[in-house]
Amino acid sequence: MYFRHSSEMWSEFPELVPGVLFAEGVTADAIVADRIAGYHTVAAERLAQGTEGEMPEIQAWRRAFSKMGMKPTQYRCASEALLRRFRQEGSLPQLHPLVDLCNAISIAFAIPVAVFDLENVSGDLEVRHAHGSESYLTFSGEAEHPEPREVIFADTAGQAHARRWTNRQSGLSAVRKETRSVLIVAEALHSSASSDVSRLIDVLAAELASVWLLQTRRGVLSPSAPRFDLSADGNVEARQHRG
Template structure:
């Protein structure tokens, strides 16, 4: 299996820095509360001096959304939506230890982090422009068809596992209590994205190892020269 961005995406967003890893052996019967609280404190400290919309990480995604023809305050990247809710409510709802942990990293770094159940992916995931015939399953069970030109996470069967790039993931490959193998992707576009994504992925790998008692998963930082991450089915 593989993960990659299309050449068109690299052409249009050369500042992109994606980090990716695959972890096996996750489960829902663990606690990552200590790390989640610590990461939440880091996010809260940043929000004391700046709103989420003023953070350079978020501003870079807003520019990308504008470039895609989307209104940045109507369609927000995942990390901005999380930060906005965290600022208003002081906490995020708990869903699954892995999702909660990845959301906490997304809060602390203001970088979108996507998590996919590998068993629900057909052959590969490619971040690319939609052709218009792909299918997207909402969490409520409805099927949508992203319009041509929208940035999606697509697999070999034409499923869109995320819409509007980092805006909304699909219910089809969402992590559930039965999930064991996951693909995790973090993407950033801001000036210090290189070191920030590296730090996020290193920290996440260590936390996965600690919480699920596994060998720290290897991660890769992709780029135009090495745009593909391959992993066992």
């Protein structure tokens, strides 16, 4: 099993920097409140200096959404949506310790972070343009079909695990109480994305090691190293660390 972006995506968005982390052994009983509070403080300090729409990380995603033909204030990347909610409500909903932690890190870095339960991903996972025949399951249980040419996270079975790239994840591979194996993907397009994504992935790995006592495999992808292999004996064709 592997994760990658299509060659067409790299061609259209050469500034893209994806970070990927694979972990096994996640549980739903971890205590992460103090850790989350620290990242919320970072996000609050950034928001005190200006709204999320003024952040370079968010501006880069707005340009990408406009390039894809979508109104960026109608379809927001995940980190912008979270920052907006956090700014308005002062908190984020509690869903699962890992998801809550990833959401907190996402708003601290202003970078979209997706968490996929690999039990419900069939075969390989690729960020690509939709054909229009793929199936997408909403969190309310409704089935949808992405528009042709829409950017999605698609598996080998034609299931879309995210729509409009970083806008909306699927209910199919959402993290649940019984989730054990996860793939975490962070993507950025701003000028300092390379260093920021690398730091974000390292922070995530450190949190997983500290909270769940897990070793992770992780990497930062590029056009010359676009693929992350999840198999135990596979080689990650990207800059990879061990933690």
